[in-house]
Amino acid sequence: MGKNNRNKAEDLNTVPFKTRVRPYLIVAPSLIITIGIMIPFVMAIWFSLTNYSFKLPNHKFVGLKNWVDVLSSGTFWNALLVSLLYGIISTVVEMAIGMGVAILLNNLNNKLSKILRVLLVFPLMVAPVTATIVWQLMLNSSVGIVEKLLNVFGIFNFPWAASPNTALMTVVMIDVWVNTAFIILLVLAGLQSLPKSPFESAKIDGGSAWFNFINLTLPMLKPSLYIALLFRLMAALQEYAVIFALTKGGPGDSLMSLSLTAYQTGFRFQKFGSALPYILVLWLIVNVAAKQIVKRQRAAQKQAAGLEE
């Protein structure tokens, strides 16, 4: 089989049928197991064209009514903006901090960094909803420890999630706390896998540390950065657990993201048909973004491979 693999470029017709279908057969179970999801997906598209509601015993076809209602409402555009802001800001901050911390952990090969490599993963292990409740307690203006710390610096009654001006910052901060560990893990792993030889020859050439970072480390690290970015951005665009646990989308509409609006419309207000356009648009955005990132990741992979040789 190894041979077939090597000769794959040769005329496919000479390859026995059994061998040709083998890869599909091997991949099939994983597809079959997950493909069940396509059924709900098709159902969801259908429901988005009906007035499906828990409150009505039956539902009927309403055409594009839900779509027109949703897309023509201010709620939708506000939700789109909140989702994009939340997804992009939290991902950028997490990528920046995660990269920085990973580089520090990698550079400082001391006892501290060895212990922190394990400890810094722990925030990932507290379920987001619970983490949010703990943060809510800490940020509370009357009983919170953070408030007491800020008082030392002369800051009193910082509003955190209670004001539309600081609410987004607050949920992003909690998201950063929970998820930066994921980036740290992936980037640190990427750093540790870098081959030694290009750096050794650079040392001989006498390049500055900064020069080496920009011209060697970064390009070779790119594939793993893209993977981290891919998984993080996709999840952040869809996040609603933190927002819901902290403010239920308030104050006002300031944190009503696409998925939170869909959740509220579908499950709380029980209008499933009207909830679906929000989530289908979100799905489309996520899918397009994912395709772009995967494409770049593949290209970076090839480029990095060139550098390594």
Added chain:
Amino acid sequence: MKKRLLALTLGVSMTAGLLSGCGGGSNDTPATTPADNTTEAPASDEGTDTPAADNTAAAGEFNWKAYEGTQIDVLFSEHTYADAVEAKLADFEALTGIKVNYSSMPESNYFDKLNVELSSHSGTPDVFMTGAYQSWEYASAGNMEPLENYISDASLTNPDYDYADFIPGVIDALKWDCVPGHKVGSGSQWALPMGWEINILTYNKDVLAENNLEAPKTAEELLNVAKSLHEFNGSGTYGLALRGTADWGTIHPAYMSMYSTWGAKDFEVVDGKLVSQVDSPEAIAMTDYWVQLVKEGGAPQWSTYGWELAGADLGARKAAMMWDADRGGYTQNVAGASAEAGNLAFGMIPYPESAGKTEADMKSNLWTWSMAMNADSSKKEAAWYFMQYFTGPEFMLWSGTEGACTDTPRQSVLESEAYKAAVADAEGYFEAFSTLKDTASIFFTPHPYFSETTTEWAKTLQDLVVSNKYSSTEEAMKQLKETMDAIVSDLDVE
């Protein structure tokens, strides 16, 4: 004699329900007269659609063992009321031989779960917990079984059940004729109360005394006291704890109580349509007052406050007063429950003197956790046995005194010496209940989009308090009226 009187009362109040019967399992409501059932096979292992008399007893005679061997499924929200039921499940199973498959969910996601379960029409759970507001949605969707015919059926209901013993305002809150815009109190009995909450002022006696303040009785006093207690115990402490999150939880307790006391209405029926009244002069004046109350006397992070944080602040001496469900204050006052336990006392509804209101105008909007039967249940009789046992006088006396469910919906429990002794430590609590029970009601206009309209309402309050989105309360309330009207626009009110 007593029985006949009961039947008569029921008969009168139920007729309306039968005539208007909405959605809920109208074709499988039990026969009105027990005699009709004699030909029916008794339900033992599986319930039948119509309740049947037990085969071992003459038709018409109630027998706790009639549905022995049946298994029913119960889904409750985590609550003290639910804990009390769980504690006595074994007694019920021993008495009836009915097996109860009991499960409970945390309150935060209970309704999400229940909505999905009911929408599948799978018949489970047979019995579930609901509030009155939610019952409007479930009744309209046909998810709930009307209960009046079970209550009036002597072959199905324990003669000691004493339906007339429920506090009228509470039991009426769970009746509705399914016409949006029609008030609660007529129509089918959709659920039976497990407990109920009035929304009253709780205050820290110690803090008020320290600051030489009297417990406020009027809205004006409340605002002054709350203002003057700003930072009474250091930075971040404040006068009055209130809920403020972006959902119905913010509207229904204190806000709606004061709104109604002020004389404002949420909806009126105009030309066969529900029309929001939140832009009426009373509504605007009241909301204006409310916003000022929150801004000057409320928590700095009010818009993130649910009952948990409001109660926590009161119990931790971070808030001097709280206006919320009586339970919230009561449980903070139980020894060991909070740092301020023992220091709390209860007031009533601060009424707006400036709007010409007096003590007689005090209105507490009420909340009642109650149990309802799934219209798709295939074990309705056994489910009914469960419901009557756990809303019956014997269980409720125990739960109201020893079972920590101090806000009892039964008159006989409220008047018992054991109950008075049980709540004696909570100053003003018994007085508040005995005074407000006659006027407390649900002051919302029933309609199936309740959670949607109240969420918008709460968001408007948030915007008024924490943002500059609106230049005046009037502008905000006018905008809110339009939003609410749009939400209910597809409802027809005969």
Added chain:
Amino acid sequence: MNNGKKRLGYAVQNLLLIIYAVFALFPLIWMFIISLKSDTQVFTTTFVFTPTLSNYKEVLLRSDYVSYMIDSLIISGGAVIVSVIVGVPAAYALARYNFHRKEDLAFQILSFKFAPEILVVLPLFMIYQKLGLYDSYLGLIWVYQLISMPLLIWVVRGYFEDISVEIEYAAQVDGYTWYQIFFKMLVPLIKPGLVSAALLAFIFAWNSFTFPLILAGREIQPITVAITKYLGTDTAHYGQLAVAATVSAVPAMIFALCIQKHLVRGLSFGAVKG
């Protein structure tokens, strides 16, 4: 000459790391402190208090906590095992073979991870009711494949791509069968990547909330669904919630500590090449 500057740089780097560590670890420490506080002390903001184990007793001994944890373990563990059994061969095929529409297929698998939970959960609920999978371990393990399978396949695939094809040929020439090569040679080579992907998959499955809430939650209640119970229904018992949260993180922490060495080295080959 440069020594002073270097030392300063070293100190600054350590300082920055410590600052982040405080941010990342303080909430966990605070959560642990709260778990040791009684209801009357939980809102004090000092570090001086009388520690009590009453919250631990209440949660671990007087509630169904153990059964929630067991449910979580069965579902998350089961999901990861299924993903490994089915996903590793798929990852191998996607790495080694070149076939028509391979990249599309790989992307398709990845996209399952991004299917919005809210979108699929209600139709799935209806299907599960019909199939009898509602509120069952099997049903949850199945739906958790959306969480664990794409991650596992994409990470492990990178590891397979990293292993030189020549090794396989050599073994083949030596007369080993394909199965022997796969299990005796390749699996040990990808093991580091496998355990690290499995850990991440386990953590994500463990933290999953919407799926178990809607698709189970009656007989089977994993800890994420049950945990807000501990917040209480009379007063808010933040101490008990903190206990529940602290203890629920323990299995993943043990998992992480056990495979700690593999974790960093492991990811170092794999995800990068994804």
